[in-house]
Amino acid sequence: MSKAITPREQDYSQWYIDIVLKAGLADYSAVKGCMVIKPYGYALWENMRDALDKMFKETGHVNAYFPLFVPKSLFEAEEKNAEGFAKECAVVTHYRLKTDPNNKGKLMVDPDAKLEEELVVRPTSEAIIWNTYKGWIQSYRDLPILVNQWANVVRWEMRTRLFLRTAEFLWQEGHTAHATKQEALEETVKMLHVYGEFAENFMAMPVIKGVKSANERFAGAEDTYCIEAMMQDGKALQAGTSHFLGQNFAKAFNVTYLDKNNKQEFVWATSWGVSTRLIGALIMTHSDNEGLVLPPKLAPIQVVIVPIAKNEEQLAAVRARMQPLMDELKAKNIRLKFDDADNRTPGWKFAEYEMKGVPVRIAVGPRDLENNTVELARRDERTKEVKSMDGLAAGIEQLLVEIQENLYKRSIQLRETMITPVDTYEDFKKVLSEKGGFISAHWDGTSETEEAIKTETKATIRCIPLDQVAEDGLCIYSGKPSKGRVLFAMAY
Amino acid sequence: MSKAITPREQDYSQWYIDIVLKAGLADYSAVKGCMVIKPYGYALWENMRDALDKMFKETGHVNAYFPLFVPKSLFEAEEKNAEGFAKECAVVTHYRLKTDPNNKGKLMVDPDAKLEEELVVRPTSEAIIWNTYKGWIQSYRDLPILVNQWANVVRWEMRTRLFLRTAEFLWQEGHTAHATKQEALEETVKMLHVYGEFAENFMAMPVIKGVKSANERFAGAEDTYCIEAMMQDGKALQAGTSHFLGQNFAKAFNVTYLDKNNKQEFVWATSWGVSTRLIGALIMTHSDNEGLVLPPKLAPIQVVIVPIAKNEEQLAAVRARMQPLMDELKAKNIRLKFDDADNRTPGWKFAEYEMKGVPVRIAVGPRDLENNTVELARRDERTKEVKSMDGLAAGIEQLLVEIQENLYKRSIQLRETMITPVDTYEDFKKVLSEKGGFISAHWDGTSETEEAIKTETKATIRCIPLDQVAEDGLCIYSGKPSKGRVLFAMAY
DSSP, rough: OOOOOTTTTTTHHHHHHHHHHHHSSSESSSSSTTTTOHHHHHHHHHHHHHHHHHHHHHOOOOOOOOSSSSEHHHHHHHHHHHHHHHOOOEEEESSEEEOOOTTOOEEEEEEEEEEEEEEESSSSSSHHHHHHHHOOOSSSSGGEEEEEEEEEEOOOSSOOOTTBOSSSSEEEEEEEEESSSHHHHHHHHHEEEEEHHHIIIISOOEEEEEEEOOOSSSOSSSSSEEEEEEOOSSSSEEEEEEEETOOOOHHHHHHHHETTTOOEEEOOOEEEETTTHHHHHHHHHHHHHOOOOOOOTTSSSSEEEEEOOOHHHHHHHHHHHHHHHHHHHTTTOOOOOEETTTTHHHHHHHHHHHHOSEEEEEOOOOHHHHHEHHHHEEETTEOOOEEEEETTHHHHHHHHHHHHHHHHHHHHHHHHHHHOOOOOOOHHHHHHHOSSEEEEEESSOOOOHHEEEEHOOEEEEEEEEEEEOOEEEEEEOOEESSSEEEEOOOOO | OOOOOTTTTTOOOHHHHHHHHHTEEEOOSSSSSSSEHHHHHHHHHHHHHHHHHHHHHEEEEEEEOOOEEHHHHHTTTTTHHHHHHHHTOEEEEESSEEEEETTOOOOOGGGGGEEEEEEEEOOOOOOOOHHHHHHOOBBBBGGGGEEEEEEEEOOOOOBTTTTTOOOOEEEEEEEEEEESHHHHHHHHHHHHHHHHHHIISSSOOEEEEEEOOGGHHHHHHHHEEEEEEEEOOOOOOOOEEEEEETTHHHHHOOOOOTTSSSOOEOOOEEEEEETTTTHHHHHHHHHHTBOOOOOTTTTTTOOOEEEOOHHHHHHHHHHHHHHHHHHHHHHHOOOEEEOOOOSSHHHHHHHHHHHHSEEEEEEHHHHHHTEEEEEEEETTTTEEEESSSSTTTHHHHHHHHHHHHHHHHHHHHHHHHHHHHHHHHHHEEEEEHHTTTTTEEEEOHHHHHHHHHHHHOOEEEEEEEETTTOOOOTTTOOOEESSSSEEEOOOO
């Protein structure tokens, strides 16, 4: 298979798919809408999961696991939530197959094994979890509950896009229960900041933190906070959401607690999640026409060593000379691969690891051994230099830090050029079609205006930034007064 | 809620459920057959998962993720496998709900959203994975594939028993592809040994490694290897299986490769798995009438410190004095909890941590501070002693090792008393009804005999042990010649 990928400039969407497939991150499957996450993609997800999980635990959360299925009667209990997800859910109606009498060797759904009540494959778990919390919460002493779940969820999608839009995806969903509104609000914002920190520190992906407009809110939430990232093609990507659910689910499932004064109160809720969609965001933030570019903190392989050897003897010499370096790197917990596969040329390997976004590549051959040097290439800037073997481990450790910082710096520089303030609807449409990116504009705060703009331009309000500056202005669409700018964009 | 549990002697099955519920491991859910794994139970599973995952990676395996759904046409491709699971699978037939016109606020399955092809919720993933491998394997260079998946699976069960038998459970399933029969066989046995090592070193649970008889084989396997554990009530529990699948799945999905001589060959397969069922095995191996007993290597909390204080000042004094110990324990990566909750008495906490199986408990009050001592209790033997604070961290570290060893020693001693050789069918039935445990007996090797014994006694052949001694004998049932003893038992 040729490793060449479609250039970004030519077809961004094909460029993206080419990278996903050719870097070995994911694959299409025989199940419409579902993907296979391949080992390299899954290793990336494991690194993301582990980093997030640590942050969740450090902020006092614990993991648990709730059923995959939601009985229809529970699913429909919180009406807005149900309405939001009913149109895209997989429904289990039977619990047995039987031999098809008219079709030798084939099976058919056994009509005698129809479920009394249909089961929805969870598109999100508020319903099943709040029905469970009912049994866990009696008094204020049982609060807060700070639980997270790592799970698969299913939202039926007709159009598939690997990682970005698939019927089944992996995610985490935090579901917390609190005695007071204040505490729930604080949790909502705290987790938004955890997501922001993860995006910036680990993914090297700048994000804007904000609040969704009513139109874009999670079904069943009172408020949805989000982190919004900007992709290289000028489209925004919602990278994580944290919802203040008010008492909606507590009321739907009758979850109350006795407060310190022995008064019965409804419980306050939050939920928050990020998914394998983040992998899509990561790809589109850093990669280039040579393939994937990965930030060192998340890269499954941080350093690859490619020996250049004409024969077994040379290979053995390279390996022997590299061993102390490898030991040192491993002692520093650097994820390392020594690729001595003999059925591929060094050139093939260079292209392969470039495609896979390995941050640092070391090539070393007989001449290097003589000179006590290696050739060191960094993936982010695609530069190469000859380095002495002395002090190399420390140098590589430092270089990984530098690459991480450089990727973030590059992305934030690009992102800054992608926020355009406009003051008229004409300019809005012009910027949207010619440049894209975030458009910072005044909005009158009504759903009608937002809806009209969306219908006319396909752009949506990505968020009302948390750091919105108070500024009197006029809505670009209605001309009505506005107190500050919001961010519009085309979005994934 | 009272924390007292039903004594083992009185009702073993209720004792088990009491521990699961009162130690906070799991809970029933609103979905028939599905459980909620509570935070404490999930933390235990995380420790088991992490230890196993490390062993899988050390033996060259990588993780990946495949779709939850298996289209019916793929599900039925390997006939024996399909036949084995058809009777217990959840089937998705629709992808949308809609408002029920006759029932305000309710939803109904949208008849217009019927799937063209039904989807089976995976009961195991051979079908979807081998259909995927078809695209990954062309030549011998693509082999072996050593992939594992951590996932949820669904097998419809009418009778639920938390952890032991639930419709949905969590597990890992390894699916490997090999060029030769020999290599696949070696992989099958290698993973059996990995499971054995995990059971013995981490769970402190002795297991017998063996091969299943044809009757007990995995549907679609040529041979099923297993580890079998003995529970305190004399019933066996299959704790893990490793299957040599031959070329069955390769033939069903037409997965071939070009060998070095350019000859097209079918690929050889293995699969192997353990599940949250192991938690049930762990409980029943070590626990007692006070509750759960956990081996230190897997315990979510290894050491709990309970301060005894009448007021804030005393509590502060205890905390200050314990801080260096806690720092030392944390530096040793010992999982520690300092429980200073002020709404529970020390006595309540003692009972709680006993119920939760925390291996080591330290109690410390004002008198201890004067004497430079603590009270140290070990959960396994339920003994207490007063210890000097000097050198305590090292002593605790050593004690955790001792407890781990003691649990294994205790279990293996019990297990040894639970293997009874018998030479007549009369004795067989007598031992089975009066004592239980493994019964080591000669068997003629036929499915008919096995089936007859099962029908008459409910006992099954748990395995033909790998270390079976060659010994001429006569089948206890048919009187026909036999070359060695196999292990029968009643089983979970």
